[in-house]
Amino acid sequence: MVQVKIWGSLAAMTEDQTEVEVEAATLRELLDRLADKYPAIRPQLDRGVSVAIDGRIYNDSWFTRIAPDSEVVLLARLKGG
Incomplete structure (x- = not known):
């Protein structure tokens, strides 16, 4: 199981939980x-989110491996500028 920290307004879409477990x-x-x-949370996931895995931000790297002990944070899509 992976522990996922839900950042900011996304927590409203996970029943106000700021940390969830997912296999x-x-x-x-x-x-x-x-x-x-x-x-x-599905509509937001469809629009796009960013995921930090062990301190590195990923947007669309679908096959990125996640270790059970990885630090994982889900946040609104980060855009450069």
Whole structure:
């Protein structure tokens, strides 16, 4: 199981939980399982989110591996500028 910290306004879509557990080995599995477990978050996931895994930000790297002890943070999509 992976512990996922839910950042900011996204917590409203996970029943106000700021930390959830999900069984996932890749970024794609993580997002799919979050959507299954918390359907209210699916529209935001479809629009795009950023995921920090062990301090590195990922946006669309679907096959990025996630270790069970990785630090994972889900946040609104970060855009450069």
